[in-house]
Amino acid sequence: MEDFTTEKGFKKNIIDKLQNEDTWISLGQGLLKIILIMAIANIIIRIGKIAIHNVFKLRNLSPLKNSERREETLAKLLDNTITYVVYFIAFMMVLSVFGINVEALIAGAGVVGLAVGFGAQSLVKDVISGFFIIFEDQFSVGDHIRVGEFEGNVEAIGLRTTKIKSWTGEVHILPNGSITQVTNFSINNSIAVIDIAIAYGEDIEKAQKVIEEALTKMPNEYEELVDTPQLLGIQSMGQAEVVLRIIAETLPMQHSTVARMIRKDIKVILDDNGIKVPAPKFVMYPDKQPK
Template sequence: MPHPLNAPIIDMTAVSGSETNPLVTCSSDENLCTWVLDQTGNEKLATAVDWLVGKPAALVGLIVIGLLVRWLLHRLIDRIVQRAEVGVLPNRLSRAISGGKMGAALNLREDAGYTRRVQRAATMGSLLKSIVSGVVFTVVALMFISELGYDIAPLIASAGIIGVALGFGSQALVKDFLSGIFMIFEDQYGVGDVVDLGEASGTVEAVSLRVTRLRDVNGTVWYVRNGEILRVGNMSQNWARTVLDVTVGYTEDLTHVRRVLEEVAHDLWDDEEFRGLVIEEPEVWGVESLGVDGIVMRVTLKTAPMEQWGVARTMRERVKARFEHEGINLAVAQRISWQESAPSAAHADDETPS
């Protein structure tokens, strides 16, 4: 008979059904499976309860947590958007100006600026909400798959590889989207602005994350990729300026001409029809240049955005009418034409060979 000391050793933990039982597989030492196993000692019951109760509860919990996180982040974005909608005037001009034409004009533009800020804030809020929803959904999906017992390491590795491949293959597209985001954040231009984008200029009709659509004065619609925009000249933000050059002849009295221009500009400033359009007292800067055809006098008027062209047309009409009344002549091009006269008939007969 074999000696008792040589008898095989029996692992009692496999029989006792304790939490250290290696025959029982639980996803965690503290989950429902372990608790049922400790209470009943039944491996099959513990596994069944884990899959029928523990797994669904964990999955539902992940979904609830994901929705809660998404809701909280969306609320935070909404508060940020509300603050962005309030905004302030550039350089806090509204605090430095009280009453008068300029104040009235800026208040008028402040209403338009508020609408512009609301649109821009809503666009950025929608973009941020989409990004947050995508990130939360991706994280919850990965945790969902991991909770089902699958290895998510290959998925993460594959996503990294696909991301790198897309990054290299769509660099221009990514550049356009990033440029569009920064343009909207920085409020470089908006719908209705008159801009110069280098290759194209006109009125902005639509701004998206990838392209900007604008229409020029001839009615042509231009689609400009945001990533290709190197500079932006916006003629519609905050205020504008009309620069009017008037050319008079060298024989005119410049003192008289300057006084007449100041009176015409001041009359336009006092005109009720242009209240809120001309926002500062016009200035006559004086002689701008001495040209071949005459002397150039420069007049400037600070106007509300998008009003500089209409103000300039009216100013030209009034200057023309006033100059005619004052007898001031506008400069005209000095041209000398030479005309060779035809030889007379008698001279032609003398030159006729006999």
Template sequence: MTALPFDNECWTDPDNTTCRLVHKWTGNDTLAEMSNIFLAKPLSILILILIGIFARWLLNRVIDKVARRAGTTAMPGALGRAAPINQRRALRAESLASLLKSISTAVIASIVVLMIIAQLGYNIGPLLASAGIVGLALGFGAQSLVKDFVSGIFMVFEDQYGVGDWVDLGPADGTVEAVSMRITRIRDVDGTVWYVRNGEITRVGNMSQNWARAVMDIPVAYGEDIDEVRDTLIAVAERMREDEEWRTKILEPPEVWGVNAISAEGIMVRTAIKTAPLEQWAVIRELRERVLNEFERLGIDVPYAHAVAYGQPPRDGVDGDDARNAAIADQATPDDAL
């Protein structure tokens, strides 16, 4: 960077009002130059900093206002469905607002710094060229880091997942605890915390976005009436849906999709219930318990594995060891008898 010569006549610069006024009032070149160094430039730098602070405050206020409006806009829903959706909208709006405020702060700070450097009398052209070269070199040297940041930005904007969601990211699955621009932190069912780089995530399975579905396969014996089984499953699920505890967790009437599989063990009948996010597992556990109790009350047989032992019964008047020895002797070959 090349500084402007000190002996430039600042009073001849039409943009330097302070230096021109001091030179006009005093007629002294030195005082005019000193006023430019110790008064005009610091005052200009202070004004630039104040403008930058005000611009940042104004942009942050606008971003917060837009995010607050987007997060509090009511969504139509029934049976408690709107509450989790609105909560998710609020969390997403907060994340986007934080990201936008960080970006705006970085941009404003960069502009203010460049303007201060120019105000000090340095040529910012070479500085911009050097910054471009350094940025290009960093881009090649830190491609994985740039990839992580870019992927994180798209994940936040596209709302692929958020804090509290249960996701399957391929390398790990569990509850999302934190989402940053570089990594995503999740905790699995065993309590293990996984740190997954955003750039390494190639697929996202979100099991808690907007709504979920509890799918249950119930085995019944071949001798049971399938129509009776279907009616029983519907009746049990409907009674559960009417309970106060489960009313807000089951969003739509239960469905029995019918026979899903036929095997040697029995017939699999599938039931599906649309639930609130993250409630599918609790719903399916409760439904299994209720269905088993109702099947037992109605006498509907649920098949299970049986173990059958085959063997020769003991002879009359012979104990177990003698019977076993006699059976071995009966199966002996002529060579064994010799």
């Protein structure tokens, strides 16, 4: 009986195995199985990605279209998901080729994953919330939103966090799990509200006519306007002025810009037509000292 515990016996055993024809046949079969597994995995991934992108192309042809940003985000997310799943299955199959007990390995990984899941519940919550934010198209990159006390433009959306940049430059990084209520200002058109004050001594009817003529020309001048602005009439009467109200439908989040432009144009037009806005008046009373 040969002693394989000594160095000489161990070397002789290795040499005998290398010289054995069955050993090389077994290695060749295992290598071919691994190559075949990886080749099939790559083919499945390519077919899956092509199918995903074709589905989104068909959705774009339908009358109910989604935003391009959402389609691109979902396509990348599904591409990564199918890649990870297929490669994980392929890796398990490669391990089985080497004679490793895959079932025991998966069972052990399940126990470890369960323990990690209990210790990282907030992380799991953030990831799940991020997936539903993207899948449901609650908001997209570039949208102007308000989340709690934070408001600004969405800079980036990830599976774990969302970045919001306020108009003053601060970037707020919010865990997706903490986003429970969102106000999205970029989905529908905005409404600009402009109040114009006219002095009491001026002809109100003339002022309204002049303003209405100016409003009809504004859609050709400003692309932010969706429709012709409307003069609603007298909104209020103050101590020294009559206030006329104008509303204008604009593209999302363009109401402030449009309101400033309309105020400037109305001021110039009123001046050209000799219509005065109320001027502040100061009344001074003599200080009467008791004799």
